[in-house]
Amino acid sequence: MRGRASRGEYWWAMLLCLLIEAVVMLVTQAGDAIIWHDASGDGPLSTWVVFIVELVLLVPTVTIGVRRLHDENLNGWWILLPLAFLLAFMVIGAVSISDPNRIMVAGLLVSLLMGAAYLTSQIVLFVLPANPRGSRFDDSRNRQ
Structure with missing residues (x-):
């Protein structure tokens, strides 16, 4: 892309x-x-x-x-970082809710931390300012 x-x-x-x-x-x-x-x-x-x-x-x-x-001159694969946190958040949340006798308190705390990490990574990755070196990702037909 x-x-x-x-x-x-x-x-x-x-x-x-x-x-x-x-x-x-x-x-x-x-x-x-x-x-x-x-x-x-x-x-x-x-x-x-x-x-x-x-x-x-x-x-x-x-x-x-x-x-x-x-x-921002970052590789597009960085988009997987927030998705990894979101997936961990969902899995840990589902496990801790489905079996209350298991790691209820620890699971919910880790789930909250994963949710916070997801939001933080979203904000950090998508609020960074533009970087002129990002022009390397431009289509070569549009460059002058």
């Missing part, structure tokens, strides 16, 4: 994705409440439609993130 994205381009794209997800969640939860009388947000409509929307938005989210990292 080539090219770069400015801070503004990245954050406006993230805001658009967030708004799309929020609208879809509200509409599908209303649909679940009306059709299946399930206002909990766990009905079939909200579950599947939100899942499909998340999958559709995954590609543009990852591509704009990689382009943002390129603008």
Whole structure:
């Protein structure tokens, strides 16, 4: 993947994705409440439609993130760092909740730490200023 994205381009794209997800969640939860009388947000409509929307938005989210990292002169593979923290957060949270007798307190503390690490890595990676050396990621056809 080539090219770069400015801070503004990245954050406006993230805001658009967030708004799309929020609208879809509200509409599908209303649909679940009306059709299946399930206002909990766990009905079939909200579950599947939100899942499909998340999958559709995954590609543009990852591509704009990689382009943002390129603008900071970082390799696009750095996008996996926040995803690793998020995955660890989800796994540890699921294990500690599913078996309360296991590592309940320790699991929740580690889960909270992983969540904080995820948010911190997101902020640090995507708020850094542009680096002129990031032009190495530009498409060679567009260079002058």
